[in-house]
Amino acid sequence: MKDMSIFILESKVDSIKNAIAETRKNATPATHATVEMAIEMLALPELAKVEAQLVEAKEKLANMDKFLNNPIFDKSKAKFQN
Numbered sequence: 001m002k003d004m005s006i007f008i009l010e011s012k013v014d015s016i017k018n019a020i021a022e023t024r025k026n027a028t029p030a031t032h033a034t035v036e037m038a039i040e041m042l043a044l045p046e047l048a049k050v051e052a053q054l055v056e057a058k059e060k061l062a063n064m065d066k067f068l069n070n071p072i073f074d075k076s077k078a079k080f081q082n
Contacts, residue, residue, distance in 0.1 A: 006061065009054040016047045 020043050027035040 003061070006054065006057050009050060009057055012050045013047065013054060016043060016050065019043065020047075 020039055023035055023039060023043075
């Protein structure tokens, strides 16, 4: 489940970056300033938000893996076996 959320967030980051690149590519000299202002006000804050969510999701997954790989959960290594 966590892997899927990471995949989705990575896809969102790629989509936003591609949208920014395409918008800049399609800007004319007359619209360049407006395009840059729109990117700065709309796209970059959204990109920062999604990137922060991605970092958080990766940290949570790493912490969960670390937790689940704790030897206390491995029955073959348990000290007190019946």
